[in-house]
Amino acid sequence: MNQMSAVVIAGEPSERSDGVDQETAMISALGQPLIDYVLDALSDCWEISEVLVTVTGSTPLTEAHVRSRGYRSISTPGGGFEADLHYVMRLLSTPYVLAVAANLPLLRSKSIDEAIAAFYQSKKSAMLVGVPIDDVQEAIVGRNSVMDMDGVKAIPCGVWIMDRNLALSRLCCDEAHLVTDLEDFAVGVCTLGQLRMAEGFLKARGWKKRSPSDGS
Numbered sequence: 410m411n412q413m414s415a416v417v418i419a420g421e422p423s424e425r426s427d428g429v430d431q432e433t434a435m436i437s438a439l440g441q442p443l444i445d446y447v448l449d450a451l452s453d454c455w456e457i458s459e460v461l462v463t464v465t466g467s468t469p470l471t472e473a474h475v476r477s478r479g480y481r482s483i484s485t486p487g488g489g490f491e492a493d494l495h496y497v498m499r500l501l502s503t504p505y506v507l508a509v510a511a512n513l514p515l516l517r518s519k520s521i522d523e524a525i526a527a528f529y530q531s532k533k534s535a536m537l538v539g540v541p542i543d544d545v546q547e548a549i550v551g552r553n554s555v556m557d558m559d560g561v562k563a564i565p566c567g568v569w570i571m572d573r574n575l576a577l578s579r580l581c582c583d584e585a586h587l588v589t590d591l592e593d594f595a596v597g598v599c600t601l602g603q604l605r606m607a608e609g610f611l612k613a614r615g616w617k618k619r620s621p622s623d624g625s
Contacts, residue, residue: 411458414503415451416494419444419511420465420487434471434511436598438608439618443598446514453518456525458503463493498573510567512598514607520593528570531585535571538587539563540595558586566594
């Protein structure tokens, strides 16, 4: 048990995109930063022994917020999801690593536990989680974002599990795929439209908008 570290990739800089102008991890959904939903989900996962967050010089608000919540942050060069993950893995000791994008506010502990169980059952050195996509959606997002996952058109959702030592040795060549239509993995917030969609799902679950007086 507890053989896995969780790494939240949160080093994306502030961007102006479709009404969203903020560090990605700190975008507010119902009055709470996106990254808080991710951290809360990971903290209750049975297999995860530690949760840490990657930050960069472009994400000072995220770094301060994460530390205020008592989580360890690691400053990375900011080379992108995969490059930052490999940088951090050298500092870890657990045999397995779960990488999660910070902009997935619909994640729940149960869905993460199920993904971890699927990884172990696959007997592969890595597993990428994706959501299925149809032809119309493919035309919207572009073919470069779409993968063939075991015969299914899918988009990687920002959740990746791997054997740490093999990944560092660049030997994770037998990658499994988990294609799921669970809402938990379906909405990665980068635009105002995606934010509103995520908030709609959260409200349906019973979440209520937090006011500043509620604290962080």
